[in-house]
Amino acid sequence: MLTPAQAKEAINVSIRSLQENDLAEARRVFRVAFGTFMGVPDPETFSADQEYIFTRWHADPGAALAAEVDGKLAGSNFATNWGSFGFFGPLTVRPELWDRHIAQALLAPTIDLFDQWGVREAGLFTFSHSPKHVGLYQKFGFWPRFLTVIMSKRVVARESSAAKYSALAGAGRTEVLSACRQLTDSIYEGLEVTSEIRAVSNQNLGDSVLLWGGDLLDAFAVCHCGEGTEAGRDTCYVKFAAVRPGPGAEKMFGHLLDACEALATERGLGCLEAGVNLSRSQAYRQMLQRGFRIDFQGVAMHRPDSPAYNRPDVFVLDDWR
Numbered sequence: 001m002l003t004p005a006q007a008k009e010a011i012n013v014s015i016r017s018l019q020e021n022d023l024a025e026a027r028r029v030f031r032v033a034f035g036t037f038m039g040v041p042d043p044e045t046f047s048a049d050q051e052y053i054f055t056r057w058h059a060d061p062g063a064a065l066a067a068e069v070d071g072k073l074a075g076s077n078f079a080t081n082w083g084s085f086g087f088f089g090p091l092t093v094r095p096e097l098w099d100r101h102i103a104q105a106l107l108a109p110t111i112d113l114f115d116q117w118g119v120r121e122a123g124l125f126t127f128s129h130s131p132k133h134v135g136l137y138q139k140f141g142f143w144p145r146f147l148t149v150i151m152s153k154r155v156v157a158r159e160s161s162a163a164k165y166s167a168l169a170g171a172g173r174t175e176v177l178s179a180c181r182q183l184t185d186s187i188y189e190g191l192e193v194t195s196e197i198r199a200v201s202n203q204n205l206g207d208s209v210l211l212w213g214g215d216l217l218d219a220f221a222v223c224h225c226g227e228g229t230e231a232g233r234d235t236c237y238v239k240f241a242a243v244r245p246g247p248g249a250e251k252m253f254g255h256l257l258d259a260c261e262a263l264a265t266e267r268g269l270g271c272l273e274a275g276v277n278l279s280r281s282q283a284y285r286q287m288l289q290r291g292f293r294i295d296f297q298g299v300a301m302h303r304p305d306s307p308a309y310n311r312p313d314v315f316v317l318d319d320w321r
């Protein structure tokens with residue numbers, strides 16, 4: 001018996017780079033695809049206050065792929081280069097074209113990008129309850145490991161003495177980027193997220209907070225703030241945060257969360273959101289103790305099936321969405 005996928009006639013898909021003049025349609029497809037999958041009443045309005053497509057394209061246009069069918073955009077995917085680690089998403093396909101192998105046509109060149117970049121390990125975040133999603137990514141060598149939870153708390157007004165990237169210029173910024181690179185390298189060799197710091201700064205998406213211990217950077221967090229960013233209305237979203245490993249890391253993680261909350265306070269935002277992989281158990285426990293609650297959860301899939309920087313003693317916040 002034919003599966004529903006096999007029963008559908010073959011279509012001609014071509015893959016190319018996503019262009020600036022595709023972005024509005026790519027965003028529409030993104031909304032309608034997620035909105036349809038999640039069963040929201042008006043899919044085109046799904047996550048209308050958040051932005052991924054324009055911002056990720058502007059951060060790295062060469063890492064965005066388009067699928068075209070009959071001269072029209074059928075889907076897109078975005079890869080992210082974090083040095084020795086890479087991830088992809090959002091991956092979306094127009095619902096009327098689902099199960100025609102378009103996602104797979106986008107995934108093959110995505111893996112090629114990871115190979116060209118020389119990433120050691122790659123990952124993604126997906127719906128843990130969906131056999132289709134897990135099965136699709138498994139075909140490309142990604143393996144389901146721990147859950148990643150997206151957590152949030154109401155902001156309690158506070159102040160912090162953390163430094164901010166936005167307050168620096170020229171040489172000061174270069175020094176910070178190199179210190180951030182060194183810090184993430186000490187967690188996972190070659191990991192580097194300075195593209196996120198620069199994207200936030202160049203596109204005015206929020207700010208990055210920095211905690212120094214003398215000349216040494218102890219911790220930093222890259223935050224998106226409010227509508228038109230990955231955070232959305234009234235939210236400060238921690239896109240990536242990391243603490244230097246060592247005996248003081250647990251305490252420093254608390255200071256870092258305070259600094260993020262202070263940034264939210266300063267920006268007048270009522271909600272602080274961050275994702276954490278549950279294998280980073282010490283970080284997760286501390287977030288629970290601090291009153292963060294889980295909004296939703298998915299599974300982190302890894303290629304190959306190894307932990308990368310998802311380990312119990314790692315104080316990193318990110319979710320690979």
Ligand SMILES: CC(C)(COP(=O)(O)OP(=O)(O)OC[C@H]1O[C@@H](n2cnc3c(N)ncnc32)[C@H](O)[C@@H]1OP(=O)(O)O)[C@@H](O)C(=O)NCCC(=O)NCCS
Pocket residue numbers: 005006033034037089090091092093094097098099100101102103104105125126127131132133134135136139
């Ligand atoms: C997820 C999404 C991108 C998939 O796109 P698609 O073009 O329909 O996917 P494809 O046709 O290329 O691949 C489907 C594959 O799913 C897998 N699959 C489907 N049902 C499965 C099941 N029950 N068990 C295991 N694997 C299954 C199969 O590998 C199948 O490929 P096959 O037909 O060759 O066997 C699309 O459905 C979408 O846009 N969804 C909404 C947004 C979203 O969820 N994005 C991804 C977030 S991580």
